[in-house]
Amino acid sequence: MALNNKNAEKQDNNSSAQAANQNISRKTAENKKTKTEKALTILTWGSIFLIWYVITRLGIFTPTLLPGPARVWKAFLRILENGYNGVPIWVHLGASFKRLFVAIFFAISTAVPLGLLSGYFDKIEAVLDSVVEFYRPLPPLAYYTLLILWFGIDDTSKQILLFLAAFAPIYIACVSAVRKLNQDFVLSAKSLGANQKDVFLKIVLPASLPEIFTGIRTAFGVAYTTLVSSEMVAATSGIGWMVLDASNFLKSDVIFVGIIIMGITGVIIDAGLRFLERKIIFWKGHI
Amino acid sequence: MTAQAKKESLIKINNLSLEYGESINSTLALKKIDLEINKGEFICVLGPSGCGKSSLLKCIAGYIKPTSGRVLMQGEEVDGPDWHRGVVFQSPTLYPWMTVNENVEFGPKMRDLPKAEIKDIREYFLNEVNLSGAGENYTFELSGGMKQRVAIARVLANYPQVVLMDEPFGALDALTRENMQNLIRNIWEENNTTIFFITHDVDEALLLANRVVVMSKQPGEIIEIFNVNFTNQIFEKGSKEVIYNEDYFEVKNEIMDIIHNQID
Numbered sequence: 001m002a003l004n005n006k007n008a009e010k011q012d013n014n015s016s017a018q019a020a021n022q023n024i025s026r027k028t029a030e031n032k033k034t035k036t037e038k039a040l041t042i043l044t045w046g047s048i049f050l051i052w053y054v055i056t057r058l059g060i061f062t063p064t065l066l067p068g069p070a071r072v073w074k075a076f077l078r079i080l081e082n083g084y085n086g087v088p089i090w091v092h093l094g095a096s097f098k099r100l101f102v103a104i105f106f107a108i109s110t111a112v113p114l115g116l117l118s119g120y121f122d123k124i125e126a127v128l129d130s131v132v133e134f135y136r137p138l139p140p141l142a143y144y145t146l147l148i149l150w151f152g153i154d155d156t157s158k159q160i161l162l163f164l165a166a167f168a169p170i171y172i173a174c175v176s177a178v179r180k181l182n183q184d185f186v187l188s189a190k191s192l193g194a195n196q197k198d199v200f201l202k203i204v205l206p207a208s209l210p211e212i213f214t215g216i217r218t219a220f221g222v223a224y225t226t227l228v229s230s231e232m233v234a235a236t237s238g239i240g241w242m243v244l245d246a247s248n249f250l251k252s253d254v255i256f257v258g259i260i261i262m263g264i265t266g267v268i269i270d271a272g273l274r275f276l277e278r279k280i281i282f283w284k285g286h287i
Numbered sequence: 288m289t290a291q292a293k294k295e296s297l298i299k300i301n302n303l304s305l306e307y308g309e310s311i312n313s314t315l316a317l318k319k320i321d322l323e324i325n326k327g328e329f330i331c332v333l334g335p336s337g338c339g340k341s342s343l344l345k346c347i348a349g350y351i352k353p354t355s356g357r358v359l360m361q362g363e364e365v366d367g368p369d370w371h372r373g374v375v376f377q378s379p380t381l382y383p384w385m386t387v388n389e390n391v392e393f394g395p396k397m398r399d400l401p402k403a404e405i406k407d408i409r410e411y412f413l414n415e416v417n418l419s420g421a422g423e424n425y426t427f428e429l430s431g432g433m434k435q436r437v438a439i440a441r442v443l444a445n446y447p448q449v450v451l452m453d454e455p456f457g458a459l460d461a462l463t464r465e466n467m468q469n470l471i472r473n474i475w476e477e478n479n480t481t482i483f484f485i486t487h488d489v490d491e492a493l494l495l496a497n498r499v500v501v502m503s504k505q506p507g508e509i510i511e512i513f514n515v516n517f518t519n520q521i522f523e524k525g526s527k528e529v530i531y532n533e534d535y536f537e538v539k540n541e542i543m544d545i546i547h548n549q550i551d
Binding site: 182184185192194195203281 | 348350367368369370372373374376378380382383384393394397398425426427441442445
């Protein structure tokens with residue numbers, strides 16, 4: 001290969017001068033919330049707490065049905081200190097999250113390759129797609145009873161349930177990502193000498209990442225909802241079970257604590273996922 | 288040019304026709320195309336939009352199979368895309384998850400060249416498109432013209448036998464386009480590349496090509512082929528003054544007449 005068929009020095013001066021003139025700008029993070037928007041969000045939550053406080057103060061409902069903020073706070077501190085029914089809150093949260101993360105892990109590691117392959121090869125899609133389309137609209141609790149019969153009442157059946165709930169959104173996101181793929185990416189890669197495997201791993205997979213991530217976030221949402229309901233149906237531990245058990249004894253302050261914990265952990269998980277998304281798919285929106 | 292004197296045939300298109308769609312609703316996109324691309328040539332294909340210029344390029348690249356006829360490259364039939372025929376698209380299809388360096392290295396990496404050689408090639412061609420300083424940037428940080436230059440460097444990094452370009456400067460502003468035309472002319476002269484270039488801009492074709500192929504509207508047929516050498520004159524003199532010459536106007540008017548007759 002002849003790299004030396006030109007006057008390298010002349011070219012060097014030329015290009016460095018040019019490069020200096022080119023204004024290359026690295027964009028800073030976009031859509032940062034303005035001060036007013038932040039203030040509005042804080043104000044909203046302030047008023048929710050205020051209304052809650054006023055209603056309980058007026059005594060419209062008995063504290064047994066609607067506990068005030070102070071009572072819920074006390075219940076929270078009590079649970080933090082002594083746990084619920086003698087079991088620390090971390091154990092309950094840990095039990096729930098173990099089910100959730102095991103299921104999500106297996107869902108991601110199967111749904112991503114299967115979904116991408118389905119989008120890429122019509123024959124694989126012909127095998128998988130109708131099955132996924134059939135069970136996807138079913139409420140997970142509908143087949144949970146069967147799973148309990150087959151796999152017992154403990155963690156296995158719950159993990160399989162959550163796996164099934166999380167699989168469909170990720171799978172569908174992957175299929176659609178490959179379908180929407182800019183074909184010129186694939187063609188240009190082939191014209192640059194990439195074989196089928198390289199095209200799949202170096203082009204199709206990264207180009208699909210933005211949609212895969214959206215699918216994973218949806219899957220987390222679905223799995224989390226399913227997790228809590230499955231723990232309410234049959235369990236002896238977990239945050240969902242804690243809420244159900246508290247409702248049996250009319251401990252509404254504990255119910256409130258449980259719901260608030262679920263909400264906050266949900267927000268934290270999603271924030272974590274969005275953080276990962278920004279780090280991994282820094283080029284999102286530039287495709 | 289020495290390469291033209293030899294006239295070593297690189298690609299032969301024999302009686303190529305292309306139909307889109309099923310039997311009843313089919314449209315004939317290309318009709319009986321015969322064309323020979325020689326080593327070291329700069330061929331520009333001109334024609335009204337929708338005349339099948341891009342389809343012809345896709346047939347040569349191996350992206351679509353002609354309905355009848357054949358594309359032969361050095362005697363062998365083209366069967367799918369490969370790295371001997373590099374393609375530059377109208378919109379640069381750079382991979383946004385890779386840096387400029389990684390984009391340019393993509394082809395040589397796919398061919399498992401040794402690391403040191405990949406680095407040399409990358410540096411040489413980034414230099415060639417005047418982007419040596421931009422290697423660590425991501426492609427979405429570049430302007431349109433810079434992106435297209437990276438795309439050209441990425442294709443050249445494979446030392447393809449022929450570079451197929453599908454209106455590569457069509458989306459660029461007039462000033463950038465002129466710079467790009469000079470750039471691609473210099474690269475062609477210096478590296479003895481073979482270029483097959485599609486455009487709808489008569490001036491662009493005349494300023495770059497040493498053969499201009501004029502195509503008819505649908506179904507696309509080759510009407511006439513002009514041998515010109517304005518590009519060599521521009522390269523030698525370093526200025527575009529040839530465009531004020533009598534013979535430049537003559538050829539341009541002739542081509543314009545053919546194209547206008549097609550549109551009416």
